[in-house]
Amino acid sequence: MTMTQPLTADGVGASARRPDADAKVRGDFAYSSDLWHDAMAWGATVRSPHPHARVVSVDASAALALPGVHAGLTAADVPGVNRYGLEKRDQPVLAEDVVRYVGEPVAVVAADTPELARRAAGLVEVAYEPLPALTDPERALESPALHEGGNLVRHLRIRRGALARADVVVTGEYEVGMQDQAFLGPESCLAVPAEEGVELYCSTQWLHIDQDQLAGCLALPKEHVRLTLSGVGGAFGGREDLSVQAHACLLALRLGRPVKMSYGREESFAGHVHRHPARMRYEHGATRDGRLLYVKADILLDGGAYASTSAAVTGNAACFATGPYEVPAVEIDCRSVYTNNPPAGAMRGFGAVQVCFGHESQMDKLAAALGMDPVELRLRNAVSTGSTMATGQRVEGPAPVAELLRRVADRPLPPPAADDPRLLPGGTSNSTRADRLVRGVGYGLSVKNICKSAGYDDYGTARVRLFAHEGEAVAEVHTAAAEVGQGLVTVQAQIARTELEVARVTILPADTEVGDAGTSSASRQTWMSGGAVRAACLAVRARLLERAAALLGEPAGALTIGGGAVTSSARSITLAELLAEGDVDETAVFRHRFTEALDPETGQGDAHVAYAFAAHRAVVDVDPELGSVRVVEIACAQDVGRAINPVAVEGQMHGGIAQGLGLAVMEEIRLRDGRILNPSFTDYLIPTTMDMPPTVLDILELPRPDSPYGLTGVGEPPLLSAPAAIAAAIRDAVGPAAAAALDRIPMTPEAVATAVLDA
Amino acid sequence: MTQFLSAADLRHAIELKAAHPDATLIAGGTDVMVGLNFGHRQESRLIDISRVAELREWSRDGDTVRLGAGVPYTRIVEELGGELPGLARAARTIGSAQIRNRATVGGNLGTASPAGDALPPLLAARASVEVASSRGTRAVPAREFFTGPGRSVLETDEIVTSVRLPVAAGPQQFAKLGPRNAMVIAVASVALTLDPEHRRVGCSAGSAAPTPVAAAEAEEFAAAELDWTGGELPAPVLARFGGLVAGATSPIDDLRGSAGYRRHAVAVLARRTLTWAWQELWRS
Structure with missing residues (x-):
């Protein structure tokens, strides 16, 4: 078979330019906060100042007395079921009798201007009767229940093999603080009442799950809640749960007038879930020559006030608690609990980041106990294709873990x-x-599932229409898949160009007029919606060939598409001519292979579609006296299966490393009595260009047998082991005595300096 | 609603402030606007002094620089590195380029935050703050200007017009500690000046007490103990100096750092700034 040169540039494998790149760089790109309707009113939210309280009464009369204030709504005004949630609908749209975290929405108001709406929100009088607040997750299980059924969200047990006697045993306790997604575009949307129901323009990661929850809350049939994706200013998991959506729809439907809502930065910290803070106890047993014999892990995740995705995060933290290593015996207990802290939920890495800090800290400790090089210890235990994971699942597809580590170590x-x-x-x-600094080098290896797990029937849908315009074939791609900055719109067009060999591709705005695309998370969207676009293109292609076959009088199998035409051995007909008799319009649904739920007793089962792996090496300079750190360089090697867009893959790696660096040394939401103490970018610090080091990226392309083009997800792996590697490098720099106390990330300058002083 | 008054010149600004003593002055707005946007402060009236030309000038008169309160930090970095190296070093550490383009020394003085990065260099250099009102003008030593966090001796009808600083008579240092490598509020900072001719040391710490503080005892100790003829800096002198500067502070535990860490950091930065200034003195 000869490979024909593709008709167009910018197909699969090319670093096609983002269609929104210029507008974003110039500042012209319209984000959801730029949404505008001439007739719109502005909504604002009244939030609980208490971590736990009974709501005695809500009185909006003073707010409504202000001229220009048009509505003040409470739980009683929610027409449908006053509950939403991704796994469990346990979270009220507006609080009823109880508030469970500081910042929980209690009422919403609408007014002519945003200033007036904020003032009105301040005038809503809510009488609370404070209740004891449960803010220590360690005490959750013995405390009075915050929800029916108690304070345990999920306990996942994984048991495999028999714990053997080990030559060397190391134990450790580790903590990960609460990280914020810190997307730059705060929550915002515009709800427009329609003849039937409501139209909502919003930034989200998953239009159809928003639609599903909103329909329930608003007591509308799903088809009367129509969503269109607006410009999303970053997501990272923080836009999986509803925020402004239900409130804006409630107000718009009540007023019969468009309503816009837009959070400021401080409100945004209360408006979305954060990464689960984790406390982890580990015990690793190994032979004298550095073979892991067993791993015991006890992990506690603070789920905060509502369930959100805590159960799935618990599953991930448990499944990946031992890391990408062969471990004959495991005893893992992972629990998530309800507290009166702000709800925790999805964030890039989704449980695998926290445990990576735990298992990698343990591997370094074990290497030290064995007197072995930490790279060598990891190489001896790294999984490869055919290995068995803690859940008993066999690793299928490429698993170049040792190779990834060698690549970063050899730099x-x-x-x-x-x-x-x-x-x-x-x-x-x-x-x-420079003469006051000590240098350190640290490594991290990581594994995470790609796509949804544990029996979830996941799919993506795409509609592709091919039509003639001015004598040229144009492909139009329509999905509900959320472009959240990752470059999905670019990738969809690349796939259409490659499969249909057309130069012109239009990507329609994502909305709920087309079938479900699933979520832009779990590193799944290029695989799932990319797969759906490819399937729809193949269906379009087949229809075209059928048409051509009839016209040319030859069997479809004897025809080829290319160069804007369908060609047989004798004749050729242009796509535009073929399309003259009508557009070709195909919708396809793409599914990955089925997975199974984990056994509730043993945690065993083939729960994951695929595993992705990454390796990081961090080099740091530490000022031991002050504790301040400069990350000098991060090397990252990652297997992506197939880089659909290499520049976009590099972008994911840069961003993942930056976000991992933030968690390693500075990013933490600080809480006192359930209240966020630093809800601003003045005090919640994220890395600047002065903190971000040069990166050395190594992209492996080992194609998977079971995915479109052999790709695997790329969004999460470059973050996973970055914090662990940086933490290891800091420990290496300050030496073993001080390193022993550095068991928590972020490793702040104060923590480092204190560890050095106390050593 | 906030009333916004724009002052055309200094006299106008003084008149407006006399007429509206409750009004808040706004120049660069890098502090005031953050407070307004976060709803942490409500202002019934703002007086914009960013257009007052007299405030945006600096001049040199012999061994003194008169620095207008409205000169933005970018200009201090670009134009005053020779005359006022300590202040220029501090100016470099402030916020981002955008903030430095707008923010002013007058703003740091008016806000009177103990974390104002430009303040320790003013105290170390024994600057004086010139204030004006419809009642006249007066000069207040920078070391006596602050009375508490967010509080100063400024009367409600007064405006900070300029700061008078001696032209550097020797090396000047400024060092700041924060949990990020740029755009960060100081956990602690230290400013230090050496005047070899008069055998004087100036030293002040920021973010480590309710106000920026001068370390008078440490200054006297160093002035007396340093071998001004060019000797080494003995380790015990350095250690004692650091301890004395830390002793002049009274930090608190807060979100950005514990009192103990701040005190430790002040001692470390004091030792370092003295070391670097001393090395600079004998290199030249």
Whole structure:
């Protein structure tokens, strides 16, 4: 078979340019916060100041007395079921008799201007009777139930093999703080009442699950709640749960007028879920020559006030608690609990990030106990194709874990620190000099599932229409898949170009007029919606060939498509001519292979579609006296199966590393009595360009047998082991005595300096 | 609603402030606007002084620089690195480029936050703050300007017009500690000046007490103990100096750091700034 040169550039495998790139760089791109309707009113939210309280009464009369204030709604005004939630509908749209976290919405108001709406929200009088707040997850199971059925969200037990006597045993306790997604575009939407129901323009990760929940809350048939995706300013899991959507729809339907809602940064911290804080106890047993014999892990995740995706995060944390290593025996207990802290839910890495810090910290500790090089210890235990994971699932498809680690380990090390202040810990703050620094190198290996797991019937839908325009064939692709910044719109067009060999591809706005695409999370969307686009294109292609076969009088199998035409041995007919008799319009649904739920007693089962792996090496300079850190370089190697768009893959790797760096050294939502103490980018710090080091990226392309083009998901792996590698590098820099105390991320300068002082 | 008054020149600004003593002055707006946007402050009236030309100038008169309160930090970095190296070093650490383009020394003085990065260099250099009102003008030593967090000796009808600082008589240092490598509020900072001719040391710490503080005892100790003829800096002198500067602080535990860590950081930064200034003195 000869490969024909594709008709168009920018097909699969090319670094096609994002269609929204120029507008985003220029600041012209319309995000959901830019949505506008001339007739719109503005909504604002009244939130609980208490972590736990009985709501005695809500009185909006003072707010409604202000001219220009048009509505003040409470739970009593929710026409449908006053509950939403991704796994369990346990979260009220507006609180009823009880509030369970600081920031929980209690009422919403609408007014002519945003300032007036905010003022009106401040005038809504809510009488609370404070209740004891449960803010320590360790005490959740012995405390009075916050929800019917108690405070345990999920307990997943994984048991495999018999714990053997080990030559060397290391134990450790580790903690991960609460990270925020810190997307730059806060929650916002515009709800427009329609003849039937409501039209909602919003930024979300999954239009159809929003639609499903909204229909229930609004007591409308699903088809009367029509959603269109607007410009999404980042997501990272924080837009899986509803935020402004139900409130804006309630107000718009009540007023018969478009209503816009838009959070500021401070409100955004209360408006979405965060990464689960984790406390982990580990015990690793190994032979003297560094073979893992068993791993015991006891993991506690603070789920906060409502379930959100806690159960699935619990599943992931348990499944990946031992990391990408062969372990003959495991005893893992992972629990998530309800507390009166802000709800935790999805965030890039989804449970695998927290345990990666745990298992990698343990691997370093074990290497030290064995007197073995930490790279060598990892190589000896790394899984490969055919290995068995903790859940008993066999690793199918490429698993180049050892290769990834060798690649980062074999990179030359960066030169020692020089006295350029921009490259020193503290940056231009002028707090140190090169001669005061110690350097450290650390490694991290990680594994995570790609796509949804545990029996979930996941699919993507795509509609592709091919039509003639000005003598040229144009493909139009329509899905409900959310472009959240990852570049999905680029990838969809690349697939259509490759499969249909047309130059012109239009991607329609994502909305609920087409079938469900599933969520833009779990590193699944290129696989699932990309797979659906490809399937729809193949169906279009087949129809075209049928048409051509009839016209040319030859069997479809004897025809080829290319160069804007269908060609037989004798004749050729242009696509535009073929399309003259009508468009070709096909919708396809794409499913990945089925998975199974884990056994509730043993946690065994083939629960995952695929595993993705990444390796990180971090090099850091630490000022031990002050504790400040400069990450000098991150090397990351990742197997992506097939890079559909190599530049987009690099972008995911840069971003994942930056977000991992943030968790490693600075990002944490600080809580006191359930209240967020730092709800601003002044005090919730994310890495700046002065913190982000040069990266050395190594993209492997080992095609999978079971995915479109052999690809695997790329969004999460580059984050997973970045924090673990950076933490390991800091420990390496400060030496073993101080390192022993560094068991928590983020490793702040104060924590590092204190560990050094106490050592 | 907030009333917004724009002052055309200094006299106008003084008149407006006299007429509306409750009004808040706004120049760069890098602090005031954050407070307004977060709803942390409500202002019935703002007086915009960003157009007041007199405030946006600096001049040199012999050994003194008169720095207008409205000169943005970017200009201090670009134009005053020679005359006022300590202040220029501090200016470099403030916020982002955008913030430095707007923010002013007058703003740091008016806000009177103990974390104002430009303040320790003013105290270390023994600057004086010039204030004006319809009642006249007065000069207040920077070391006596602050009375508490967010509080100063400024009367409600007064405007900070300028700061007078001696032209550097020797090396000046500023070092700041924060949990990020840029755009960060100081957990602790130290400013230090050496005047070899008069054998004087200036030293002040920020973010480590209710106000920026001068470390007078440490200054006297160092002035007396340093070998001004060019000797080494003995380790015990350095250690004692760091301890004395830390002793001048009275930090609290807060979100950004514990009192103990702040005190430790002040001692470390004091030792370092003295070391670097001393090395600079004898290199030249």
